[in-house]
Each structure stands twice: as C-alpha cells, then as structure tokens.
C-alpha cells in the first residue's frame with residue numbers, strides 16, 4: 001500500500017515535470033515571428049550563436065536589419081530564417097511591412 005502511494009506521488013511529479021517542459025521554448029536561441037510582433041522582442045545570446053526566427057503567425061513578415069547588412073530575410077508567412085552572430089554588440093531589426101527601425105514590429109539581438 002505504501003509503495004503504491006509513493007509510486008502515485010512519483011507519477012504526479014514526473015507528469016508535472018513533463019508539463020513544464022512542454023512550455024519551454026523548443027529553441028532557446030529562437031525568436032517567434034507572430035502577427036505582428038517578434039517574441040521575445042529582445043534576445044540575448046552568446047558569441048557565435050545562430051539565432052532562428054520561426055514564423056508562427058499567418059501574415060507575411062520579414063526580418064530587416066536596421067544596419068542594412070546582412071540582407072533581410074525574404075517576406076514570408078511560414079518557415080524560418082537564421083543568422084549567425086560572430087561579433088558582439090546589439091543588432092536591431094524590424095519587419096518592413098509592420099514596423100520601422102523605431103516603431104511597430106521590431107526587435108533586437110544582443111550578442112555578448
């Protein structure tokens with residue numbers, strides 16, 4: 001009986017752990033491209049990290065770098081886009097359809 005109670009308690013703990021895992025981001029270095037925001041808007045990564053943007057909304061968006069380089073992503077409504085960062089600093093970007101460098105749909109990646 002005691003073993004059965006302990007086993008039940010263990011199963012509850014395991015189930016709770018599994019639930020909390022499912023809410024964790026699939027890619028810790030990722031950014032979701034939603035309608036109409038980047039999430040998280042500010043992402044901090046280590047040097048030499050590749051960041052993946054994943055389109056999760058249904059509308060067309062792009063990732064356009066404020067500094068103008070590298071080239072922007074294509075404008076798309078699904079799929080992914082990646083950029084590797086081998087220089088420290090803060091890199092600002094925006095969606096040229098729903099934002100500007102200073103307003104609306106924009107984000108930044110800080111590399112340290």
Ligand SMILES: [Cu+2]
Nearest residue numbers: 061095097098
């Ligand atoms: Cu957009």
